[in-house]
Amino acid sequence: MKSQWKKYKQNKLAQGIFLLIYIGITSLSLFMAQRSVTAFLLLLSSLLLLYFTNFKNLTKWLIAGIVLVFLLPFTASNGDAYQSYMEVATLVGIYISMALGLNIVVGMTGLLDLGFIAFFAVGAYTYGIFATAQAANFMPFGSFPLSGESFWIFILIGCFVAAIFGLLLGIPVLRVKGDYLAIVTLGFGEIIRIIFNNLDRPLNITNGAMGIASVTPPRLFGIDFLYPSQFYYIVLVILLFTIFTVRRFEHSKIGRSWKAVRENEIAAQAMGVPLVRTKLMAFAIGASFSGMMGVVFAAKQAFVDPTSFTLLESITILVMVILGGMGSVPGVILGAAVMTILNLQVLTEVTNWLNQLNSTGVFSIPDALSPSKMQRLIFGLLLILFALYRPKGLLPAKNHVYNEKELQEGCTKDNGDNLKSIPEHSQIEKAQEV
Template identity: 65%
Template sequence: MKAIKWTFPFARYNPWIQALILAVYTAGVLVAWTVTGQSVLWFLLLLASLLFLYYSSLPRKVQWIWAAVVLGVILPLVASTGPAYESYMEVATQMGIYIAMAVGLNIVVGFAGLLDLGFVAFFALGAYTCAIFFSDQANQFLSVHNFPLPGGLFWLFLPLGMFIAGLFGVLLGLPVLRVKGDYLAIVTLGFGEIIRIIFNNLDKPVNITNGAIGISSVQPPELFGVRFTFPHHYYFLVLVLLAAVLYAVHRLENSRIGRAWKAVREDEIAAQAMGVPLVRTKLTAFAAGASFSGIMGVVFAAKQAFIDPTSFTMLESITILVMVILGGMGSLPGAVVGACLVTALNLQLLPQLTNWFNQLAAQGVISFPSALSPSKMQRFLFGMLLILFTLFRPKGLLPARLRRYDPKRMAELAREFRPGMAGAHSSLSSGGTLEEPESSPPSDKSVQKEGMSP
């Protein structure tokens, strides 16, 4: 079955017309949200304006500024007009955390082509790094008894969690580089389960993680005397970290290491023949993806104020992988859209539909069995989504774009290159030789290899 090819008609208009359409659309959603009250529909439609912004032909700086205004000013301001303000901020914060994790997994799976089914282990490492030292759990195995740490030191644990997760990403990559494909997936799946089981049983003989009971009463971060106790505090923190993650991944994708990742993904043998170091390239992919997951694990532990091993199961890794596949493997915007879609389904759409069906059943309008409620059919719906996307859009919602070069610039480089080559050929035809750097005289072995006497 052929994949459906679809082009977004919004990009056909003049950039000024696109900006006007975006402004009118955003204003209309805001007016409707304010007049009709809090609604999941208007919240999702406001986020959809960022998708239209991505498809527009506006300058890149204008797109970033527009997105910052929508997410940093308009969304919190409009959501604060109703009683559901903190619930919307909670959903948006969870979206930001999952976006960063999906972007990190997209480096490993999408850019480098390494299937990782234990990605949530790095998320758990960052979370436990924060939770142990910002609660009294550290007093169980350290004799100093100066814990929990004050909230002002939370900012030092962001790079620490990033470093620890990246380090374990390298330690995972070292033994698994010899395998590929399905075997790599099995090894990484085992790594994720091993980390979860270690955290679940690391309460004996020394109580480090408190085992299956989990760690509670994690101290919230502080900044300029403000304690982060509400979801909107973490929303702005996640927004800043997410902007840094997206910018870093965008720069990595268009850098030399990003091109090396894609070369390894397409053909390892050809990439190695062209001089790409396979071991270093793969280890860099594991470390980069794991570090972004680790830093969000630190934020997650502080936001939840409680963690236990059940938050880091294999299903979480599968959920993040679903985000990458739905959005489009190897596509940075695709990972963002996939994470938003799956998170919105999990936290808003399915619970809202379940409540609506329960109300209709309580009123006697319909007879709806609880076993078929949308919340309980979550995995079934995800499976159907994957099947439909595999059949009709196998490259995801936003497939990866090939980098295009300006033909005029390439023609200029070609014109600059031809005179130099013409001069080299003329010097060779006239009996001259190209200048070569001085080198040491050949050894006897190298001379004999060429069939000449020493």
């Protein structure tokens, strides 16, 4: 059995045929059975199977793009559950982007942040205030609400404003770490939420606990974006940009600096890594992704209020990072997807199924013990199990492994080539200098 599995792992043709059959069957199942949550989840899991194949990265991205851009929306659009499926997929993309931003701070830099949801709130309120008549309360010029075309500019504005707030958070916490850093960031998140909750007097800016309603929807080429199926493509584009940017940072000089700070700050500083700039960049870049998705969230919900940005949401995003694997981009994507789908669909469907059994008299279960109300308990049990049996997460971070002998042989060969190219008298002079 093991030999057959090894042969399969090395055979790209067999992997391609199996993946093609799997995607075809799950797509057909979702198209035929529109209310099948199982078919929807199985089609999404094809992306996980694609990750474990031996195809080139470009091939994987092309196949994933076909599944996400064409197959998933088309096969799910044949019934009444289309918008609910797209709602789940949209929220999955939003949480993945936020988890990737937090992964820069926690997973790559090693800075425990418990107030990350504050940057999401900043992005949401940035668009919510100016996309409603709320801005007219304090802006002496301009006509509000702004048109839906301004949404596309506010994605960049939300990114920039959240990055500034990330810097404001990073500056006072440069000298603290560990538990003290967690306490400071927790306080920052709560301060932002309380400010938005009380910023309705003496000048009404956020409308306080009542929230901001009737947010102007995005508009492009005269089309208003009102449905989750439309926001799905906006989130998908931002998510692809986020993944590309995070991957580029991960393997860049700044990414290696983040990992050096995570492992040992003193050693990193001794090797020339600027701690202040490195930490501030981590906070700012991580916050910027959350700010962009905050703008999308405000436009999609058409309503913003402080109850959407509690400490529990920050903990949930942190759990996504830990569950997937800190520092691992594929792991964080998987952890965020699992947590979001488990919360929005799986537990809800299990609760509905148990309620049906309860109503038909098969057995009786108290309403307080329904899975949808016990989700925090279920998440806690999952974390305990993974901490015991999978402490590095679902997909742990992988570091590049270099062959020491090949590096030494390459250096020796290069030195030999360089000596051959140097004139003989130069070699004698170098020998005398030595």
